[in-house]
Amino acid sequence: QAGGIPQVMKVLLNAGLLHGDCITISGQTIAEVLADVPDVPRADQDVIRPIGEPMYAEGHLAILKGNLSPEGAVAKITGLKNPVITGPARVFDDEQSALAAILAGRIVAGDVMVLRYLGPKGGPGMPEMLAPTGALIGAGLGESVGLITDGRFSGGTWGMVVGHVAPEAAAGGTIAFVEEGDSITIDAHELKLELNVSEAEIAKRREGWTAPAPRYTRGVQAKFAFNASSASTGAVLDNY
Incomplete structure (x- = not known):
C-alpha cells in the first residue's frame, strides 16, 4: 500500500543511487519503467523513508x-x-x-x-x-x-x-x-x-x-x- 518496490526504486533513482539508463527485462530502461511512479511516497505511510531520514545510520x-x-x-x-x-x-x-x-x-x-x-x-x-x-x-x-x-x-x-x-x-x-x-x-x-x-x-x-x-x-x-x-x-x- 505504500507503493511497493517501484516506489522504493523511484526514491533511489531520484537520489542518484540507481543507473536509470540500465535496460530491464521489459526492454525499457529503469527510468522509463518508473516514469509514472510518484517522485514522493504517499504522505499517509511511514514504511518508505526519505533518503535523509533512514531507519538506521548504517546498512545491514x-x-x-x-x-x-x-x-x-x-x-x-x-x-x-x-x-x-x-x-x-x-x-x-x-x-x-x-x-x-x-x-x-x-x-x-x-x-x-x-x-x-x-x-x-x-x-x-x-x-x-x-x-x-x-x-x-x-x-x-x-x-x-x-x-x-x-x-x-x-x-x-x-x-x-x-x-x-x-x-x-x-x-x-x-x-x-x-x-x-x-x-x-x-x-x-x-x-x-x-x-x-x-x-x-x-x-x-x-x-x-x-x-x-x-x-x-x-x-x-x-x-x-x-x-x-x-x-x-x-x-x-x-x-x-
Whole structure:
C-alpha cells in the first residue's frame, strides 16, 4: 500500500543511487519503467523513508577487507551485539565436514571456522552455506563463533558470518593458506578481515601451495569452474 518496490526504486533513482539508463527485462530502461511512479511516497505511510531520514545510520551489510580478502568479503551484521572476534582458525575444505564438526560438538565459543574451496570456481558455483550457520545458531554459538567462507549465504543467515571472501581458495586466495589454529580477526567495526600471520609466512605457504583437482572435469560445471570470475566481479563468465 505504500507503493511497493517501484516506489522504493523511484526514491533511489531520484537520489542518484540507481543507473536509470540500465535496460530491464521489459526492454525499457529503469527510468522509463518508473516514469509514472510518484517522485514522493504517499504522505499517509511511514514504511518508505526519505533518503535523509533512514531507519538506521548504517546498512545491514559490511564489506570487509584485509590480507584474507584483498578484493573484499561480505558480512551481515544486523542484530549482532559486538561484530568483532579474534580466535583460532578451524579449517574445512567442504561444507559437510564443517557441519559434522558443529554437530559433534567440536566447535567451541571463540573459534573462527574457515570454509573454503566453495567459491565460484571451487564450488563450483558458490554454494549456499546455510546449514553450518543454522547449526551454529542451534548450538547456541551464533554470536560467539566466527565463520568465514568463499561461498555465499542466504538471506536467512544470521551470526558472525563473512561470505564472498575474494580471491577464493581455488584461485589461490589467502584463504587457501590458512592453517588449523592460525589467529583470525573479524572486525565489522573497522571493516577488517585479517589472518594474523606474517607476510613472510603467507608467502612461504603460497609457494608450497598447489590447487586441488577440480571437482568436475567435464560438462557444464567444469566449464563454469574454469571460466568463472571472482565473486568480487560477480562470478560471471563475461570475460570469456
